[in-house]
Amino acid sequence: MRRSFPTIPLAMAFAAGIVLAGCADRTTEAEQPYRAVADIHQTMEFILDPAADVIWDSAGTIITAQGREELAPTTDEGWAGVVRAAVTLSEAGNLLMLPGRTGGADWIEYSQALVDAGELAMQAAQAKDSDALFDAGGRIFQVCKACHTQYWVEVDESQ
Numbered sequence: 543m544r545r546s547f548p549t550i551p552l553a554m555a556f557a558a559g560i561v562l563a564g565c566a567d568r569t570t571e572a573e574q575p576y577r578a579v580a581d582i583h584q585t586m587e588f589i590l591d592p593a594a595d596v597i598w599d600s601a602g603t604i605i606t607a608q609g610r611e612e613l614a615p616t617t618d619e620g621w622a623g624v625v626r627a628a629v630t631l632s633e634a635g636n637l638l639m640l641p642g643r644t645g646g647a648d649w650i651e652y653s654q655a656l657v658d659a660g661e662l663a664m665q666a667a668q669a670k671d672s673d674a675l676f677d678a679g680g681r682i683f684q685v686c687k688a689c690h691t692q693y694w695v696e697v698d699e700s701q
Contacts, residue, residue: 574641582643590634590656594682596627597663601676614672624667624675631682632660645693652689659685 580588600620604611615621635656637643644650659681666674 576640578640578642582638585634585637585643589637590631593627593631593634593660594686596624597631597675597679597682600624600667601672601679612672614675615670621667621670625664628660628664628667628678630660632657632664635660648692649689652685652692655685656682656689 600613600615600623602613604613615624635653638653638656639650644653659678662681663675663678666672666678
């Protein structure tokens, strides 16, 4: 007599085992291996703002009575500095999405938009495309302004 194994219950048990094995590796927020050192304001002041300033100071034109000044880098080192700033800015957007730092769905959208805008700036700097860098800088400004309109909190500097 030939025995047959029930294939559907066996397949379901196998699938459940895979799902449970995948869940076993998940850690709770309290068990995460990272430890945030900076608060949101420090992350903005020490990481994000300086990176944005490098990008904004490297794009556009200043016209005065003395003449016209192009802000785009003129050396490979200058462009490399803008690439570094753009990568820093994008990664700062990721830092803003870490658990414990998020302010809700809009916060995540703004943070993701910051990652995207920083990536545009990185690509523009890698291509040494000053017009694209200017556009990316404008996008960064729009994202920052939209987020600050909703989430800006005054900091008491006397503390």
